Amino acid sequence: MPRRDRGNTVIELRDASYGYAGRMLLSGMTLTLPPGSFHFLTGPSGAGKTTFLKLCYGELRPVSGHLSAFGEDLARLSRDGLARMRRRIGIVHQDCEFLDHLPLSENLALPLVVAGRPVVDDELRELLAWVGLRSRADAMPPELSGGERQRGALARAIVTSPEIILADEPTGNLDWEMSQRLLSLLIELNRMGKTILIATHDLNLIRTAKAQVAARVLRIKDRQLQLAGADL
Numbered sequence: 001m002p003r004r005d006r007g008n009t010v011i012e013l014r015d016a017s018y019g020y021a022g023r024m025l026l027s028g029m030t031l032t033l034p035p036g037s038f039h040f041l042t043g044p045s046g047a048g049k050t051t052f053l054k055l056c057y058g059e060l061r062p063v064s065g066h067l068s069a070f071g072e073d074l075a076r077l078s079r080d081g082l083a084r085m086r087r088r089i090g091i092v093h094q095d096c097e098f099l100d101h102l103p104l105s106e107n108l109a110l111p112l113v114v115a116g117r118p119v120v121d122d123e124l125r126e127l128l129a130w131v132g133l134r135s136r137a138d139a140m141p142p143e144l145s146g147g148e149r150q151r152g153a154l155a156r157a158i159v160t161s162p163e164i165i166l167a168d169e170p171t172g173n174l175d176w177e178m179s180q181r182l183l184s185l186l187i188e189l190n191r192m193g194k195t196i197l198i199a200t201h202d203l204n205l206i207r208t209a210k211a212q213v214a215a216r217v218l219r220i221k222d223r224q225l226q227l228a229g230a231d232l
């Protein structure tokens with residue numbers, strides 16, 4: 001199926017708003033995420049970071065305004081169209097849930113199976129090695145440490161080669177060394193051309209990233225999405 005990208009936006013919002021049960025949470029959001037860009041999303045707990053990511057991957061739809069992904073208006077996408085769009089997005093969820101009765105390697109293969117794509121063992125092994133989990137392929141998820149789970153979740157998010165990675169507090173429960181390790185994987189993905197958006201509270205992580213990559217910081221404040229200044 002031909003893709004109708006405009007080529008210069010991965011995610012675009014124009015005056016988009018969202019609220020739960022009639023209570024406005026995010027309003028008047030206007031933003032363009034170009035391909036290959038690197039953004040952080042910050043804001044106090046409860047500000048709406050997870051909600052914003054859910055809007056970006058079509059789990060939620062704006063109550064007003066416009067949101068498009070890869071040039072396609074989410075409001076006009078059919079179920080199939082939405083499923084196709086989601087395959088182009090890798091999501092690292094805050095709780096990085098796995099199916100506990102399947103070994104890590106099979107958890108990683110699941111998105112490929114769901115997408116009807118072949119599972120190539122060598123490629124899975126290579127991906128596991130890239131996130132430093134080569135020796136954990138047969139481990140069951142409950143046996144994994146917090147850092148191993150987060151790296152496993154990142155591997156699972158990118159196994160289908162998505163164009164953008166949305167990560168929700170990917171270093172939330174990690175020590176500083178492991179946070180830096182995860183960040184360096186995300187930076188490497190960005191250097192390969194992937195668009196990255198990371199929700200985080202961790203200002204040290206943002207400072208460390210900004211020393212290595214042209215990262216910009218989005219902040220949710222007073223229900224508005226703002227581009228933060230250079231003061232972080």
Ligand SMILES: Nc1ncnc2c1ncn2[C@@H]1O[C@H](COP(=O)(O)OP(=O)(O)OP(=O)(O)O)[C@@H](O)[C@H]1O
Nearest residue numbers: 020021025043044045046047048049050051052199
């Ligand atoms: N399904 C829902 N129904 C009603 N309210 C919700 C729902 N999901 C989230 N909220 C509320 O919306 C607000 C924003 O939640 P969200 O999880 O997006 O914030 P966040 O910035 O990611 O928070 P944190 O940093 O604590 O993870 C919170 O007040 C939350 O209670």
